[in-house]
Amino acid sequence: MSELNPKTKHKEFNGLPGVLSISLGLPILLVFLYQLSNEHYHTKGLSIDLTQVFTLERPLWDMILDSKVWSFYLLWFFGLMILDLSLPGYHKQGVELRDGTKLTYLINGVSISLILIITLLTRFWLTQGELPELQFLYQNILELTIITTIFSALLATFVYIISFQPLRKPNGKGTNERILAIGGNTGNPIYDWFIGRELNPRIGSWDIKLFCELRPGMLLWLLINLSCLHQQWLKLGYITDSMILVNVLQAIYVFDGVLNEDGCLTMMDITTDGFGFMLSFGDLSLVPFSYSLQSRYLAVEPIELGEIFSTVVLLISFTGFYIFKSSNNQKSNFRQGKLSHLNSIQTQRSTKLLCDGWWGLSQHINYFGDWIHALSWSLSTGFITPFTYYYILYFASLLLHRQSRDEIKCKEKYGKSWDEYEKAVPYKIIPYVY
Structure with missing residues (x-):
């Protein structure tokens, strides 16, 4: 092994037992959170109805194979990918890598935000406020939670496999060796798959890690919040002040991240961590389906x-x-x-x-x-x-x-x-x- 990619000595999360526990435990946690707050049941105080918690609305296999939900999510993910590659912006270099080179990133969060806002306003006007896309999203939160988890695992597997392939174009030091993450090069396939073996997996100039950090999960979180607000309006005929607060405060946070994406280029997620299941699941599933918990609860338990x-x-x-x-x-x-x-x-x-x-x-x-x-x-x-x-x-x-x-x-x-x-x-x- 070259000095460019030294063998990982320290293992996070107590090694293999820890990453296996997290890989299985966090997806189960997301399902558990949904089971405590949905249209059929929501908890109050400290009481939990275990019968409700352990009873899924649909058979698990049916949700995994739901073609409509898969189509919805794939259209969302790859639609954003196309926008990310095609919309105008400016280029900025990241931090210097171990081989002395710097990656160039296309920064176009402003363009993507404008497209999303214009699309939502247009659909709102055309449908007179009853957006079927938001209704579909709200009605399939559990299915999307499961499908994004599977998609995250598939994406982590894909980037793990390509981390073994030589780069097509030599880098600045005359080698086609990929730069691996310091923490994800143990040689254990499961651990490296979870932590992320390659530091900055890319397809051409498209940076998979930065895209997942700020696009599909963050913006889906925003849409889930809006779907909850939309559901409350359809059910009550008005929107509570608590729902407005959560949507506004979290929207500020989302757009601050998307509009200031160049600030992410110096963050640990981008500069240090590999891209594996830990970040893939965190970005695509954990963020939208756990961070939206407040708005989802308010949709079933309105509060003034x-x-x-x-x-x-x-x-x-x-x-x-x-x-x-x-x-x-x-x-x-x-x-x-x-x-x-x-x-x-x-x-x-x-x-x-x-x-x-x-x-x-x-x-x-x-x-x-x-x-x-x-x-x-x-x-x-x-x-x-x-x-x-x-x-x-x-x-x-x-x-x-x-x-x-x-x-x-x-x-x-x-x-x-x-x-x-x-x-x-x-x-x-x-x-x-x-």
Whole structure:
């Protein structure tokens, strides 16, 4: 094995037993979440009717082979792929890879967002508000949950297989060897399939990982929310303030990600992680069908929050979003040399670690803002059941895991400079707490 692709020594999630548990457990969790919140049954308080939870609406095999749902999803995925390849935008280079090259990405989130909004408004006008596509989506959430899970596994298998194929065009150092992920090159097929063997799998210039990160799952999350709002309007004849809040707050988050996709090029998902089932399932299935939990619950349990509580939720949301955006913008401007007056620590790698402004409060102050913003989504469902607060618990565990991984990577990368940085910024996520 060449130095370009060293053998993976450290295994995440306790190795093979862990990745097998996650691969089986998370899809089951998504089905469980659906079973607790649908048109036939939804939980209240802490009570759960186990008979309802373990009784599927349709036989599992029928849902797996549902040709209409498969057609719906394939049209969605590959339709977005065509738009991603054809719509105008601008090109931007990613971070430098281990072979000294940089990948070029087409950034066209603005164009895709405009197409989606125009299409939805046009369909709304033509159908006088009764959109059959949104009705179909709402009525087949469980089927789509299962089908996107299968599709994620197939996509992970596809990119795992092509990771063994030589590149057609030599890279900058005269080799056609693919760049593998540092964490996904163990030689164990199941583990590498889950973590992702190749760092940036591509078909031509189309980057599969960045596409899945921001297109099919994120935008499907938006559509599911709209389908729940649409369902509530059809059922009640009006839309509750809680449903409006969830849709607006989460739409801001979705479009912020899609419209600022170039910011993803420096994120760990793109720069470090391979693309395997972990990211494939997370992007295509876990995001749309767990992040939409609040709107799905409100579709079957309408809640009016009132002006005072709605205002409190909005203040919490905008506080978190401001911290998240302001801190990320500050770091981005610092990296571009625009904030040279801020305190920083010079490393042996000719880079600087920012330890001033937002980033003097905690090492991951953006995570803190992101979590506060997410808390507002759950608060929009009131306090009927803790079930709708699942997301903030999951998100907290995700952020803690990312923080620990990032800390390990930075200690290896910066050495003594990182020790100095930790003394200057001792708090990891929450200022003065953790």
